[in-house]
Structure formats: C-alpha cells, structure tokens
Amino acid sequence: MQRREPAQAIPTESQPRRFGPPLWGKAIVSLLVSAHFFAIFTAVTAAGTSQFPAPPLLVLAKEYLTRPYLHFVFLTNPYRFFAPNPGPSNLLWFRVEYADGSVRWLEAPRRADWTLRMPYQRHLCTVLLFDQMANPVSSDDPTTRKLSPEGKVVACSFARYVARKLERTQSDGTANPVAKISIYSVMHSVLEPWQVQNGWDTNDLRLHTPFYIGTFGPDGVQLDAGTTTIEYRVVSDLAAHMLTRDIYPLFRKYPDRDRAELLAEVGAPPAIRALFYRFPELTRQDEMDRPDLKEIIEQLHGTQGIPADRLGSKKS
Amino acid sequence: MLKLFEPAVNYVKELYHGLVDGWDYFWFRPVNPTTLAFIRISTGLLVFYIHATTMGELPNLIGPHAWVDSQAISELRSIRNEFEDPMLRMAHTWYGESIWFYVQDPQVMLVLQSIFLIATACFTLGLCSRLTSVIVWAGHLSYIQRGYVTWFGMDSVLCMLLLYLMFGPTGATLSLDRLIERYRIARQRLGAGLALSKEDLALKPRWSANVVLRMIQIHMCIIYLFAGVSKLQGDKWWSGSAAWYTMMVPELEIFSMRWLGTAPDWIYMLIVFGITYYTLVFEISFIFLVWNRLLRPIMLFGAFALHAGIGLFMGLGSFGVAMLTGCSAFINPDGLAWVIACFFKGPGGWSFAYDRHDLASVRAASWIAAADPYQQVKLTTAADRPGVLAAPDGRTLTGMEALWQLARILRCFVVVSPAAFLSFVIQRKEDLQRVGS
Numbered sequence: 001m002q003r004r005e006p007a008q009a010i011p012t013e014s015q016p017r018r019f020g021p022p023l024w025g026k027a028i029v030s031l032l033v034s035a036h037f038f039a040i041f042t043a044v045t046a047a048g049t050s051q052f053p054a055p056p057l058l059v060l061a062k063e064y065l066t067r068p069y070l071h072f073v074f075l076t077n078p079y080r081f082f083a084p085n086p087g088p089s090n091l092l093w094f095r096v097e098y099a100d101g102s103v104r105w106l107e108a109p110r111r112a113d114w115t116l117r118m119p120y121q122r123h124l125c126t127v128l129l130f131d132q133m134a135n136p137v138s139s140d141d142p143t144t145r146k147l148s149p150e151g152k153v154v155a156c157s158f159a160r161y162v163a164r165k166l167e168r169t170q171s172d173g174t175a176n177p178v179a180k181i182s183i184y185s186v187m188h189s190v191l192e193p194w195q196v197q198n199g200w201d202t203n204d205l206r207l208h209t210p211f212y213i214g215t216f217g218p219d220g221v222q223l224d225a226g227t228t229t230i231e232y233r234v235v236s237d238l239a240a241h242m243l244t245r246d247i248y249p250l251f252r253k254y255p256d257r258d259r260a261e262l263l264a265e266v267g268a269p270p271a272i273r274a275l276f277y278r279f280p281e282l283t284r285q286d287e288m289d290r291p292d293l294k295e296i297i298e299q300l301h302g303t304q305g306i307p308a309d310r311l312g313s314k315k316s
Numbered sequence: 317m318l319k320l321f322e323p324a325v326n327y328v329k330e331l332y333h334g335l336v337d338g339w340d341y342f343w344f345r346p347v348n349p350t351t352l353a354f355i356r357i358s359t360g361l362l363v364f365y366i367h368a369t370t371m372g373e374l375p376n377l378i379g380p381h382a383w384v385d386s387q388a389i390s391e392l393r394s395i396r397n398e399f400e401d402p403m404l405r406m407a408h409t410w411y412g413e414s415i416w417f418y419v420q421d422p423q424v425m426l427v428l429q430s431i432f433l434i435a436t437a438c439f440t441l442g443l444c445s446r447l448t449s450v451i452v453w454a455g456h457l458s459y460i461q462r463g464y465v466t467w468f469g470m471d472s473v474l475c476m477l478l479l480y481l482m483f484g485p486t487g488a489t490l491s492l493d494r495l496i497e498r499y500r501i502a503r504q505r506l507g508a509g510l511a512l513s514k515e516d517l518a519l520k521p522r523w524s525a526n527v528v529l530r531m532i533q534i535h536m537c538i539i540y541l542f543a544g545v546s547k548l549q550g551d552k553w554w555s556g557s558a559a560w561y562t563m564m565v566p567e568l569e570i571f572s573m574r575w576l577g578t579a580p581d582w583i584y585m586l587i588v589f590g591i592t593y594y595t596l597v598f599e600i601s602f603i604f605l606v607w608n609r610l611l612r613p614i615m616l617f618g619a620f621a622l623h624a625g626i627g628l629f630m631g632l633g634s635f636g637v638a639m640l641t642g643c644s645a646f647i648n649p650d651g652l653a654w655v656i657a658c659f660f661k662g663p664g665g666w667s668f669a670y671d672r673h674d675l676a677s678v679r680a681a682s683w684i685a686a687a688d689p690y691q692q693v694k695l696t697t698a699a700d701r702p703g704v705l706a707a708p709d710g711r712t713l714t715g716m717e718a719l720w721q722l723a724r725i726l727r728c729f730v731v732v733s734p735a736a737f738l739s740f741v742i743q744r745k746e747d748l749q750r751v752g753s
Contacts, residue, residue, distance in 0.1 A: 019340075019344055019345055019346050019523060020340065020343075020344030020345070020346070020523040021344065021523065026340065026343075026344055029343070029344075029527060030339070030343065033343070033527070033531065036531075037534065037538075040535065040538060041538075044538060044542045049549060051549065052549055063403065063406050063407055064406060067406075067407075067409075067411065068409075068411045069411075071410070071411035071412050072411045072412060072413065073457070073475065073479055074412070074457055074460055074461065074467075074471070074472070074475040075472070075475060075476060075479070077469070077472035078542065078546075079469075079472070079538070079539045079542045079543050079546075080542065080543065080546040081469055081543045082543075082547065082558065082562055083543065083546035083547045083549065083550060083553075084546060084547065084548075084549035084550030084551075084553070085550035085551065085552045085553065085558065085561070086550075086552065086558050086561040086562045086565075087561075088565075089565050089566060089567040089568070091567075109567075111567070116369045117369075117631060117633070117634075118365070118366055118369040118370055118634065119369060119370050119372070119373045121468065121631075121632075121634075122370055122373065122377055122463070122466045123373075123376070123383075123466075124567055124568075125465060125466050125467060125468045126383045126384075126465045126466055128468075129465040129466075129467075130465055149395055149398060149408065150392055150395060150408070153388050153391045153392055153395065154384055154388060154392075154464070154465060156388065157383065157384045157385050157387070157388035158383060160381070160385055160387070160388075161376075161381065161382065161383050161385065164381055188566060188567065190560075190561050190564045190565055190566070191564055191566075191574065191577070192577075193560065193576070193577040193584065194577075195577075196574050196577025196578060197577055197578055202566035220387070
C-alpha cells in the first residue's frame, strides 16, 4: 500500500517561505501568541486543591504577571469541570422577617420561575459561585467554613436584593418593611443509587445541608457581625425551628385554611413541603405542640433505612 | 578536531530550520477562511440566544439592584484596599472592566443592550464584521464582568472565541461583507466593460485566518486536557461512578436517569462506568489524537457525543454548543466549503444578459454575480435585450419572473433579492420611459 503524501508539504530550506506577513510581523505575532498562551498556562496550572497545591512559582507568575490580563479578558477559568469530583448542587434559603413580625421564606433559584433555561441557569450560577466563596477553615473540619472578603460583600448584596424583592405592604396600605434577613447556603446532595432504591426524592430533607451565613438588615448590614465563620446546621434542627417559629403559628392562626396554600404563602422550601406531604401527621395539633420536633423528624426519616441486601451492591 | 563537531553542528542547524519552518508553516500558512466564518456564525447565534433570552432578567443580573448590586460592585472593585500585605492586595485587585459599571439607568441599559443585540445579529450575518466583532466581545465581557457571579463554563469558552475572532477575517466569506465585496468587484469590472472571471471573485486564503484557527485549536486542547487530567484526582472518576453524580444533579437534570438506580447492576455499570471512562479517555486523549488527519473525524464525533450527552442529561446545551463551536476549528475549511456547496449550489447553465452602458442593468448583473459563488449564471453583454435571463433549454425570462427564477437557482440570492429587486424596478421604469419616448 502506498503511503499518501500530505496535501501540502512543509517548505524546505531550499524553498523560500512565501506565505504570511513579513518577518517582523511574524515575530510580533509569534511573541504575542506565546505570551498569551503562557498566561493561559498559568491560569490552568495555578489552581490547586487541598490535596494537590499549585506550584508556588506558577502561582506567583499568575498573581504578579498574568492575572491583570487574564482577568481583563476573562480567561481565568482553570477548566476543571466536575473535578476532582462532581460535587453537590447549591441553593440559598432566605428567612425574611418583616416589621410586623410576619415571616416569609424564599428558596433561590426556583426552576419553576423560568420558562427558558438560560435565565434559570444564570440565577443558578449566582448560588453556585457564591458557595465557592466559602472555604473550610481547616481540612480536618469541613463543616465550618469561612467566607472570603468578596463573599461577605456578595452576601450583603444578596440581603439587599431579597429585601427589595420581597417588599410588602399591609392590608391597610401602610408599608411593612423588611426588618431582617437570615441567609442559609444549602448544599443539595445528589441522590445515591441506594437512596433511589429506598424511594428517596430529590426534595428529601436529608439531602439538604444548610450553612448559616448570617442575619442582615435590609440595607445589607450584618446584624450578627461577630460571626466570622459560616457554620453547618443540622437540617432537622433548622426544619424544626422553621416549623415551630414560622409555619405552625400560621396553621394555628388559620385552622380552616388549606395547609398547602399556607405553606406556599410562607414560601416554605420544597424540602419542607415534601416533609408535610410525606408525613401528614406533622400537621396534627398534638404533634404541633410537642417540644421534641427535631427528634420526631429524625425518627420519621429513620424508619427508612438501607436494606441489607443493597449493602453488597456495587452501586452502594 | 572540527570535523568531530560537524554532525552536532549539522543537527543543531537542521533542528533550528525544522523548528522555524515548522512554526512558520503551522501559524502563517494561508488557509481558506470558511471554517472561521462558520465559527463566527455559530458563536454569533449562541451569543444572540443568550442575551435575547435573558433580556428580561437584566435588572436582576446586572441592574443597579441586581443580586450583586452596584454598591457591592464598587466595594468589590476597591476591596484590595482592605489588605496591607502586597501579595494579598495583588490577589484581590480587580482588573475587569464593564460598561455597566458606569451605566446604571435601567432605560439606558435596555437601549444599550438592544444595540448590542443588533450588533450581534450583524456579526452573525457578517455585516461590518470587524467592528461588530469588537462590539460583541466588549458587550459579552461587560455582561460577565458586571454580573460577577452569573457566569459558567459556557461564558469562559465564549469569551475565548470572541477574543480570537476579533483578530481574524471572520467576514471574509459566508457574510454580507463578502457579498458586498463581490458586488463591488463585479460592478467595477462589468461597468468598465471587462469580463468577470472566476479568479476575480475567488476567495483568497488568509494567514490571519490560520493564526486565529490555530489559537482556537490549541485553546480547545488545553481545555480538554486540564478538564481530563484534573479529574484523575477524584476518587469518583477512578471508581467509575462520577457520571451518576453529574447526571443526577437535581437543579440541572432534564431527563431523569433515576431509573438507573433500580436497574440491574450490569446495566448501571455499563452506562455509568461507560460514560465516566469515556469522558476521561476522550478528554485526556483529545490533545494527542485530534491532530491526526485520520483520527480527527472520530475525535470530533466523540466531542459531539460528549456534549450532546451533557446537553441532554444536564441541561447544559449552550455550553455544549460553545464547546462544539470551538472544536469546529479542526474542521478542514475546504471540506466545510464542499458541504456548504452541497446545500447551496443550485443548477447551472443559465445566462443573464446586461447592457454595460445601462447602470441599472450593470447593477442587476453585479448582484447576480455577487450571489453566485458557484458560477451558475453566465453574464453576457447584450445591449438589445438587457435583463433577460436565459434558461439552459433556451427559454427566456424577464422582470419578476426572472427574479423568482434567480431566487430559486441561486440560494444566496434570497439575501440580495431586495437590492436586486430594486435594480429590476429601476430598469423596468427606465425601459418604460424609453418606450414612452
């Protein structure tokens, strides 16, 4: 079999180079191209992980030499898509308290709010990138994290945004301003195969891991400014608080109104609504009065364990 | 003694010439700009889609009271002042720029964003490509820099493509710019009574198109390599279960793959492990195999399969389109031109008569020449019967009839038909005046 000749051979020394710009033009283009790709190289290599820190020399090169250019043209991405491991998704839960004492919860982003994919994607990025601004204080304790200085500014801005969005007026027309906003960054874990087998749903409360960011005024000033870290909250504890402080008082106030309607009115996150749909006993008067609600929620969930036959499965 | 070093000297000389010539050939060989034009169209369509669909969300994403509001942005831009350590000051210095740092009036923002959308449409159509490419790059960059936390992988890839496209002759073909250029050449020659040859309107290869295509190609290789290599640090990628975790993200999924959790183990392993290892092998090997002429189509098909999967199961279709647009830099421009010809080349053998002393007639002939890249219509001078279109079977058509026929046989003619129609109308009017006098 004959070997095929390439379509256009590389010119040899004897053949003069006829193509392209003049030599000085080629030199300038070559220099610019090399400098550009050096900058890209520093962008992709100067991002380390806790296990594999980035080479210090490249970090220095990026910070001192190439970051101004990379940041300006927005080529700072290290392209570590879904690496080292695909992680959980994130949500933001806001507890908005008004001057009259009423409360409204908000989960962001809610997919149902958008018909088109792109606007939803943009709002989702807001939450995902905000979560990246919080780093664990130490590798031994991933449950305590600290917001970067940029993250603190963004959190204050989020509070102002929500305060503005959820402005309310009372039935008599007088203003009912937002008094304070508590923000929770909620890690929404992906269902494991064994959880699917046990009938878990994506809205299962146990898949949610809330981190308390802080409580802010409507002007974005942090009211608990002494808090320097963002801390993991046990989700059943947060759910119990939500139920006893914000949802049950509504149930008691309007005993004849539809519970689902009241839950929608208070803006209960889908995970909390799912809790009521799965365990309707939580809406009974005697359950509402029990002080150990957190334990009850945990017990209700605890009845659905992992079946022994799945433990040996490759999927688990 | 000197003879002893001769082989080494020769080797160094050969190496030097090999490197210099190879570099020269790799970067500066003029190439057909069709691939670059295709990337322009694809990128333009994607940017238009992104900004048109988020137009209603401007106040929430980049407005003065957006998620990250103007107060926060000004604080972020000066956050370096909070640090005394020079290294930290450097690390927290803001270098991004955006028109939206300065324009915050919602109505003005809407007007400017509309202008940006019009510029994107012009860029896609290839009208004033040089100017609009700069506007589209600046517009998209401004949007991303101001949004601060509204970007994702797609935007990184788009910023890369738009940056490179600014430096290339993106409007050299498949564009209105090219159509106008062809019209000007044709009108100049036909008006001067010269014949219009194939060479006069031939598409010239450009070295700048090659530089831009090479930059996109190298950048795509970097993206895939680092996306693949960094995954090797993760235990889920090693164990083969990573695909499950990417497909099951509740906030992203379009088609639920939850059924895999209850499927038999071998089906689960076949699909999940298969996708995981396919992703790893494809991303890491792309940089090595895509340069091989024989393996290139397979790698490009592999990229299509990967991004179609990401689009279907994770709802990241726009990211997939951006990545595939980048990958299309590897498509042979001559091959792409051939594929386009398959769609746009109509039947040949037609001829159009024009009178070179009649301006309207020359204009009409020039528009036909401009919209006829495959020389389907032969232009002939005939002072006695200008504006007559002759079919291969000898039939003759005039006026609107000829116009409709041209639109049928010249597929690009649809774009120029308004201008050609005007030429015909003017000619018709002049004919009537002639008959009247």
